[in-house]
Amino acid sequence: MHERILIVDFGSQYTQLIARRVREHRVFSEVTPPAQALARSAGGDLRGIILSGGPASAYAADAPRLPPEILDRGVPVLGICYGMQWLCEALGGAVAPGERREFGATDLEVVEAGGLFAGVPPRTRVWMSHGDRVERLPTGFRRLARSASCPEAAIGDPERRLYGLQFHPEVAHTPEGATVLGNFLHGICGCNHDWTPGDLADELVRQVAEQVGQDGEVVLGLSGGVDSSVVGAVCERAIGRRCHAIFVDNGLLRAGERELVESTFRDHFRLDLTVVDAADRFLARLAGVTDPERKRKIIGHEFVEVFRRQAARFAGARFLAQGTLYPDVIESVAAHGGPTAVIKSHHNVGGLPEDLEMELVEPLRLLFKDEVRELGRHLGLPEAMVARQPFPGPGLAVRCVGECTPERLEILRRADRIVREEFEARGEQEGVWQYFAVLTGARSVGVMGDGRTYEEACAIRAVQSQDGMTADWVYPSRECLQAIASRVINEIQGINRVVLDITSKPPGTIEWE
Ligand code: XMP
DSSP: OOOEEEEEOOSOTTHHHHHHHHHHTTOEEEEEOHHHHHHHTOSTTEEEEEEOOOSSOTTSTTOOOOOGGGGGSSSOEEEETHHHHHHHHHTTOEEEEEEEEEEEEEEEEESSOBTTBTTOOSEEEEEEEEEEEEEEOOTTOEEEEEETTEEEEEEEETTTTEEEESSOTTSTTSTTHHHHHHIIIIIITOOOOOOOHHHHHHHHHHHHHHHHTTTOEEEEEEOSSHHHHHHHHHHHHHHGGGEEEEEEEOSOOOTTHHHHHHHHHHHHOOSEEEEEEOHHHHHHHHTTOOOHHHHHHHHHHHHHHHHHHHHTTSTTEEEEEOOOOGGGBSOTGGGGTOTTOOOOBOOTTSOOOTTOOSEEEOTTTTOOHHHHHHHHHHTTOOHHHHTOOOOOTTGGGGGBOSOOOHHHHHHHHHHHHHHHHHHHHTTTTTTOSEEEEEEEEEEEEEEETTEEEEEEEEEEEEEEOSSSSSBEEOOOOHHHHHHHHHHHHHHOTTEEEEEEOOOOBTTSOSSOO
């Protein structure tokens, strides 16, 4: 049995990030809503409890609370933000609205080195996001760190092994966050870090086998990207040939995509693959449509129709498997039935109807992209498949601003191929999350030979990101930009101008639609 950390979800946007950070320390964690926390905190495998942040005020009548007995389990407890405030209230301290709200990067001064702050410099930056603050510490607690507007930025009662952090150690903007969490897991909880990617793979395989049962069959929506390929590998292990992969050529694919997906799939999977030629159907539905949301809806709807028809070919195919990842799941808390309810999934196929009549199999829905890549490597998928840049479900449609005619899509496809080739020829794709071309719909005047042109502008979009939720634009070398601009304009009729998109996310999004 693996040692376990219990994460109580008080409704924070970051709860799943906490779980991810704990996994990074090779420790198994389980996320639970407050109502089940006491029951889930029993068991000899439990090494510690982490209480997440949340939107409530600890002093509000309707704030989520835990039975105080959870603190008598004999394991260390770390409260983060609201979690710390609940801890203080529960133990006789006091929480009140702060004089100033604190959002974003803040300087932290470590008051007590060692323990939770072992290896952390005396001054460091942390990410804060709170309005309330702890005004009076419970008996036995003392201050471990402070910030200018939050005297009790980190607190602890080392004797009882109870700790609280007002800042968020789980977000990337807290550079020493991993060290602090590591100190909690290792130094304080005594975890021995025995949860490997192999264990995660085994667990996912077990879950899929259990969900699908002895005779269920699964239709897998294969896109050729890393997520659905990893789902394929998990399903293959879980249910073998009862998984049927379906790849839809919707006319919105990149150049060479269909051939690449077919050959890589046949080389690495023992599942049957059906390639559905649906380009005419998708493009007919998209004719004359320019509104980005309508385009997405139409594409999602058409995908579902294809999957439905394909599922009808297999007697027991009650399941649709997809490579949905955590960032696709818009409402985080609901993923665990936490206090802020409402599940709203953003699916790879662009939204599913309520009467789908198929049960979803989404083994990766609590994971992040880089974790899925690690998992894929562990499952033996080739590096070329695992390291591929993400490609959105709606395909080139979200990069072809305006109407998706076959002609414009072909122009975009050729421009995109050039962008990819020039990045890859120079190794400039290393460390870049995505790099592609956008057909902007903006037309401008140019001069070629002795003639006037009036054609479209192509944008180069390249971004760096950890999970697609935030992103920074990338500055390719001058040589790379020059090669792209010159080739695109010389080789493709229909584009007479090339621009570089230098918008980060937020405020932009990575895709243009
Ligand atoms: P945005 O444009 O929202 O994209 O900044 C963030 C990341 O998600 C990808 N993306 C999608 N992936 N189905 C997908 O599977 C979609 O509908 C979709 N829309 C955007 C995008 O390529 C980027 O990596």
